[in-house]
Amino acid sequence: MDSGIKFRNDGHVKEMQAPKKKFDLLIKLLKASLTTTNGRQEPSHNGFSEGDRAMAQNRVSPDIQAGRLPADQYADNFDDLHAPFDRHEAVVEADRCYFCYDAPCQTACPTSIDIPMFIRQISTGNANGAAKTIFDQNILGGMCARVCPTETLCEEVCVREAAEGKPVKIGQLQRYATDHFLETVEQHPYERAAPTGKTVAIVGAGPAGLSCAHALARNGHEVTIFEAREKAGGLNEHGIAAYKTTDNFAQSEVDFITDIGGIAIRNGTALGRDVTLDDLVANHDAVFLGMGLPGVNDLGLDGDDADNCIDAVAYIEKLRQTDDLSALPVGRNIVVIGGGMTAIDVAVQTKLLGAETVTICYRRGQEQMNASEYEQEVAQTHGVTIRHWLQPQALVRNDDGDVTGITLEYTAMNGKLSGTGETVTLDADQVFKAIGQKPVEGLFGGVSLDLSGGRIFTDDDRRTSHDKVWAGGDCVAGGEDLTVVAVEDGKIAAASIHKRLTG
């Protein structure tokens, strides 16, 4: 059914508007295609209708193609979700800030940025001073301005949200200030203290590690970051939707941070593979672990390992690292399993790559989704369908083992979440797994660290149970898995390490 592939091309819709005669055959084929790809079957007891089986057997390979869009559309689609403020917009918005006492926004910020102060600095024409106020608390303030779920942090508690339902656009203002600094100031904003002769090893060049590294380097310590991937930045570089961090910003920020000096990054050096924690502990005065959660949860279904049953984080990483989005294959019909930011990020981006239908399926209700309401809206306004109370039951596969659909069972809360027995089967050329990441076991060699729920246990100072090891970011237990939380973890750990090394 080679011709069927043509139908599955997005460009096909335009062809359909051509004179009827010429496309009679095509229309016939289209109808067939619609039945197979979009038809909804009444569920049977085992979740498979006879129709499902028959179609699965007859079905061609999943429709996964690169270049679904006109070449010039990719740049538009993956441009900034929100255009950055220009000076006028920034000043108008800054004027809305009431300069609150003990400002709720600042309290809500995991890194405690003095938001009223930086906004006032913007309104008085001191954007670079505003940036300095931000960097004082959060050296990754530029990235956080882009990726923070401000709608559930600072902007949620803005008094103007209470007053008129329209918070000051703090995230956008923070971006304005930090961008202004990075664009206009050559000099790194901080000076390093005199060398202390102490060395610290950091595992992972993500937000936690970078934040920790900067604070330690600033205090005169020598820092080496061991990064498993070939590029620093962690999820900022690899795991966040492209339209949130355009123009290679993650790398620019890494350069900005390391500009302070005293930070060496060894890319392609993974803990447990290329270095051991035992060696790091033995050869450094302190170690900070910020390797995130390298593992990904599987659906636990037959077919989990199929080529088109894909780890969402890995796909986003591929998307972020590709030089040519039009060369990145994407399915025509997409099902995303999960309810967090990653689910949203992969759903929206596959839509932007030209997928025809994208459906997020989440096993609980809308209120329980980890993705904020705002993020859900972003998905919906991009044409993503979000379905709730559905949990994966089985992957539908063709004779070659490719996934062609997914059967989901309806769920309900009866004291605890449980399936109702009723099912629905969705056609899927790609199924994305975005149901959480997990630690990889066995990374710590001979070093024993207390864990909590599989993640590293730390105290308030981000100290682990080993007296030379600190940890922060997604790899530690507790706290939300957010960039800004990771930055704060790194900051707190650095202060604790510094105290230990100089005490």
Next chain:
Amino acid sequence: MADLHTNFLGVSSPNPFWLASAPPTDKQYNVERAFEAGWGGVVWKTLGEAGPPVVNVNGPRYGAIWGPDRRLLGLNNIELITDRDLEVNLREIETVKKNWPDRAMIVSLMVPCEEDPWKNILASVAQTGADAVELNFGCPHGMSERGMGSAVGQVPEYIEMVARWCKQHSDLPVIVKLTPNITDIRKPAEAARRGGADAVSLINTINSIVSVDLDNFAPEPTIDGKGSHGGYCGPAVKPIALSMVSEIARNPETHGMPISGIGGIQTWRDAAEYIALGCGTVQVCTAAMTYGFKIVQEMIAGLEAWMDEKGHATIEDFRGMAVPNVTDWQYLNLNYVTKARINQDLCISCGRCHIACEDTSHQAITNMVDGVRKFEVIDEECVGCNLCVNVCPVDDCITMEQISGTDPRTGKPIDPDYGNWTEHPNNPSVQREAAE
């Protein structure tokens, strides 16, 4: 429906909103547009004597200060009187008055402080059919250096002298426009009355430098690296003007003298306040220069609605009603005790009332109650100062309420009767009298 007609010195206009003598009234084109928009009258931009017209700078003439969102709060200018030929102005005045007979046409004048120039120009103006003249004794820049404008307005004897000439040489009503650049506004007003002037208008602009260019270290507006003080107007000057108007309205020497109020009028409410302080008409400039002539329609509609709501059929019904309530501090009732009340339903928890009170006043507003962010007034500390009301961003969220019984702050009973400083035991003069 309320009737906004005014009769000021026998000059009638359909509403009290006149455009002040300024750029918006410099020529027929502008004035007719203003009348089309609904303005009740104009004071034509100041005419000088015949001969070569004055020249203006060719660089920037205006400077400003702004509030949030670049709302214009104060404007200053270094423009001079009209730089158009006298004959052209007179011809246009005549034409406009003919075209718009129901509107007030006042002509502003400024000529050297000698009798003949005044006599001559008054004769010319009389021929145009204009309703009245306004003597510009106010402009604080440029012309004052040539012995005109505020240079006259700052010397009561000159005011009296010129006013007298004008009354001698013309049948037209004479309005003397006062400069605020003087210590006691009552003196020039009294002088105007002594000279026979029919009315005063105030305020003219205030000496000002609105800003300094920090790159070039020069006042703004900057002309080729230099700046000069200009005349300041706009919303920022309204409180100064209201006070000066009230001084003239309640001064026994000038009480009852017709006043045309000027200074920062932007809305119907501003105008009503001027009228409540005794003004028969109001003059507007900055608001028009900011938003265009259409704003008069808001002023008219707003004033009518308020008058209807309050049952004032005409302007005269409420004109001057606030004058008796302007008094000296020493007569204020010291037994009137108020406390701030915060409406928790309206409070958005910005905390500005707390920090203002905590840092700069009386530590009378909480920031935390039972471990929760909450702003409540501590009556034991509250002196009723009203600062919290003024810094609160939400209208009507904090109000001042009178209390009776015992004042929790002093622990003393509140005297229900009126009592002021003149009879207060702490007043040294009262003690002295008691001792004698």
